[in-house]
Amino acid sequence: MQLKFLTTLVAVVAIGINLTGCKPKDAGSAVSGDAAEKVYVAPGKHDEFYNFLSGGFNGQMSVYGIPSGRMLKIIPVFSVFPENGWGYSEETKPMLNTSHGFIPWDDLHHISLSQTKGEHDGRWAFGNANNTPRVARISLSTFRTEEIIELPNSGGNHSSPFITENTEYVVASTRFSVPVDNQGDVPISSFKKNFKGYISFISVEPKTGRLGIKFQLKMPGISFDLARAGKGKSHGWFFFSCYNTEQANTLLEVNASQKDKDFILAVNWKKAEEYLKQGKGKKVPAQYAHNVYDESTHSASSTIINEVMTLDPKECPDLVYFMPCPKSPHGCDVDPTGEFIVGSGKLAAVIPVFSFDKIQKAIANKSYDGSFDRIPVLKYESVLYGEVQKPGLGPLHTEFDGRGNAITSFFVSSELVKWNIKDLKVLDRVPTYYSPGHLSIPGGPTSKPHGKYVIAYNKITKDRYLPTGPELAQSAQLYDISGEKMKLLLDFPTVGEPHYAEALPAALIEKNSKKIFKIEDNHHQYVAKGEKEAKVIREGNKVHVYMTAIRSHFMPDNIEGIRMGDEVYFHLTNLEQDWDVPHGFAVKGSSNAEILIMPGETQTLKWVPDRVGVIPIYCTDFCSALHQEMQGYVRVSSAGSTVPLTFSTGKVNAPEVGEKVVKK
Amino acid sequence: MQLKFLTTLVAVVAIGINLTGCKPKDAGSAVSGDAAEKVYVAPGKHDEFYNFLSGGFNGQMSVYGIPSGRMLKIIPVFSVFPENGWGYSEETKPMLNTSHGFIPWDDLHHISLSQTKGEHDGRWAFGNANNTPRVARISLSTFRTEEIIELPNSGGNHSSPFITENTEYVVASTRFSVPVDNQGDVPISSFKKNFKGYISFISVEPKTGRLGIKFQLKMPGISFDLARAGKGKSHGWFFFSCYNTEQANTLLEVNASQKDKDFILAVNWKKAEEYLKQGKGKKVPAQYAHNVYDESTHSASSTIINEVMTLDPKECPDLVYFMPCPKSPHGCDVDPTGEFIVGSGKLAAVIPVFSFDKIQKAIANKSYDGSFDRIPVLKYESVLYGEVQKPGLGPLHTEFDGRGNAITSFFVSSELVKWNIKDLKVLDRVPTYYSPGHLSIPGGPTSKPHGKYVIAYNKITKDRYLPTGPELAQSAQLYDISGEKMKLLLDFPTVGEPHYAEALPAALIEKNSKKIFKIEDNHHQYVAKGEKEAKVIREGNKVHVYMTAIRSHFMPDNIEGIRMGDEVYFHLTNLEQDWDVPHGFAVKGSSNAEILIMPGETQTLKWVPDRVGVIPIYCTDFCSALHQEMQGYVRVSSAGSTVPLTFSTGKVNAPEVGEKVVKK
Structure with a gap:
């Protein structure tokens, strides 16, 4: 009974107001007369901004053009992507390795784009894995995931990957506190005693972007939510919203909503670096994967790392401070000057704005309101x-x-x-349809926002588009904010569930976008840099096919001598050197996906034949007028067969050129 | 050297003309002044047409609104979809079962929408799996894949799923001829002798849509491409384009481009039904999967079928005829009256239009030009x-x-x-950017086209949008065809690689779109229809969690007594009964995806713990203001542990309610 009542209450509070009670009669379609012209990007013209959206439960990142709202790309990050072989090719499988083994999915909640001097620099995007804690780095030159690092001692990486103003760090703090790794078999009810919440500071190597966990802060068992780095005057600090300071372990909708104020945590990370230099850090055993994709070998590797550096604030004075913040804060944002820190409590009636100057004074004056788990709590009034x-x-x-x-x-x-x-005066308000989560202004989290548009990423879609059954797309809304009043321009549906998103001017990325991979720079172990290098090599039961693709044929396209029990590795090199001429590759009946090979690239599809027969292979990407003819056959014989290993293309009656290169 | 020359030649022919030599200077952005208004669908307003696009190598179907070009949904069909658990939940895994076992991917090339009396009826969409031959049926009430049937004796199901005017059949013919199933270990060079091309006629049960292979036609070893059913006067006939009538098995770009004319095949399927009634069919051994999703149990089953009915045209006179068609035909389309059959030869200099009346006369007069593999070839002039x-x-x-x-x-x-x-006079021509494959007019393949728009699905994107590295989205273009001249309105990017697509008026679907599943109609084996039915049951090493989700908590949310070696099945029932309130579910470190559970539905996530510890679980879909609090913990102990199996929600200190319901 108690539960039912709560459920009803929360449901009413959460969505009842706009969705049932007083939905506007015009259903939010009142727009100014020039809205159509403002969002129309004529055929062949380009959008003004890239908008990078987290995909939420799709584990991907998606890229939209603004103001058109057109989806330009889905970038697979933490989830397998059968469309292009991400997680299926031998080269990309290691990217999804973790301490738990291969994981095909995650929940990518937040984006951050790399910055230099507080401004977007268009080099990398970072994304977080919420479920199995990881952070990924995506190249904005290739629009590919280049690196994924797992986070030990984290129970859920929602609070991530927030970034400092020169991309010194991306941070990642735990949403669900848990018993520290390897000390886990304790009663759930012992939460307050045994559960901890770690914050990871991941360093980013300035030239290459290479990630490493510089240190972890050992914090009490609470939940961390969104965070922002200081900027300008507050550079060197990081601010994290904290909830469940009640330290509840069950029915959090009630039990973590008890206190009137939770916290924003202020971390002096420059101080942390000093402590590390002083040897105050402690290396502890851990186990986490670090996966890197190498563009020159077109291949990824995964390394398991076995220790991590930790700092305990209890042993490091002046490192962290709590600031009271009403109530169950979610957002925590820092204004372009770095002076103002804005907390957003999900259940709060006001928006508190904290002053960095006042925080510094309060710290200097030890203006404390007691402590939480031995960490000083600054007085609300003294920092507000x-x-x-x-x-x-x-x-x-x-x-x-x-x-x-x-x-x-x-x-x-x-x-x-x-x-x-x-x-702190309210200037304007506009309805959204329905229930926005995050919002994004191009450059909005940087020192230099481009205040032309704001995009709302709504959590409820309902009747905004033609219906598609019970499961609907997510919905975003674009507003013109160049004038005094905000003006609704466009609704556009999105994939996955976008949480945070960032947008930046197209010019920052457009100029560096890679079009092809140069064949001469291809250092893949099994590359065939021309048709003459195509061959088939047997090594025991492993058969390596060095195969080339060019409009409109494979070399070889007839292969015989494969036997049941073999593992066949098709190493496809796309010999094209023109933009937008990928070739794809698939094998009939394969329990694998396809691979999609960009010009100059090599990718490998593993195939284990499951029956004797002549098996078709073909190009899966419509590459040319004679794409339909870009096919071949592989003959699979029984395990004891003596059919010799041969391969060819264009020899109509006798596929026999292979014999001379077969290793015995 | 020979190959290099050919490659260059084909490349020039295929894309050189428009892409390098004479790209228009305005890059195709010349549009009429009212284009923006014509494609703008104001916030909250709905599009006029649904456009169902095949996803090509993504294995999905995608749904766009026309004229806005907004993507409304991706429907997973043949590929796993970590975003909503398709292929990962226990309920959906059987949908991707085949005679080769579980397959995570395919290449969905063509759409067909169900018809009644030659018009779209808005009930189902069908899609083909090109790689591992299958046909799927998608409900346009739930926008979910409800059925998948595998096709034996097929080497690649490109020519599919074309539909008759009352949805009597969808057809599926082989792209790659192969040795008949189970007779496969023959030299590839024995193609002409041993390889065959089968055409499957799949019946569709009128009320339920249930699929079955009614019969297969055993045809000579050639390649079948696109097909259309007759309509109106030609109802009862089916027309298939055929290429590689040279029967080449290697370097098809050259060897299958030798003849000046290939064929269009005319099949009298009403005649085939007569032959079946006369007992002329022959059941042959086969092995293929038939997978059906049951909306009442929210679960799929997969059945392997072991024989298939075949008809051999050599034993069935007047069943099939070849018609010569220049050169390497791809498209084969029938006009709204059913009188005209249009062939489109990829390498042809003309478009031949055949007359159904003349075909009938030619057949009656035995106006033959010899035969091909003992099948009569009608004289070109007599049918043209x-x-x-x-x-x-x-x-x-x-x-x-x-x-x-x-x-x-x-x-x-x-x-x-x-x-x-x-x-047959050319009336107008408009450039496309670049290289269109298919095109779609709403209702275009039916007896009653809605000739307002045409959409081109282009194969090359290049510079049409902001660049996204080497891998680009596909691109569609929308034209107004309501006047004499076609007018370009909009470029919009698409996911996957759309090949064929169909569009139909929104009204046909909108009214029947399902919003929720009624909880009282949920007959899932492990449903919990209310929180009181939540429980945890151990059966040996299998643990079944009957779990409920409602804003904003799970019941139970604290579980102890799970042991290493257990297989845990979380059966989540979403108790909500409002539209657009899904809940999601994930387990930290799980090697599975999430599941996304629609209101009233039950879905199951299997989890095999890989370590001792307290493991967070949470809702992955932002469901309410306190979604972030919708979480829980599962305690995993070592294999020999005596921690009792308990579960609860809201009992802060003692999760113990489970003990009384645990089966010993």
């Missing part, structure tokens, strides 16, 4: 710049327009609210 | 209505506007060409 009064219901996230204003999303009251950072 | 002269280079597909005109796509000359069906 002020509160935005009556902003809306259920504030979640705030971005900045670069003209002194903030825009905050409100889940419960389904709106975006614009307010002035200095005087 | 006429040829469209100088239409363009590389014709692929033709659709109809319902006003007496045809529009044909041209891959090599990158254009759409409109011509009059009666006088």
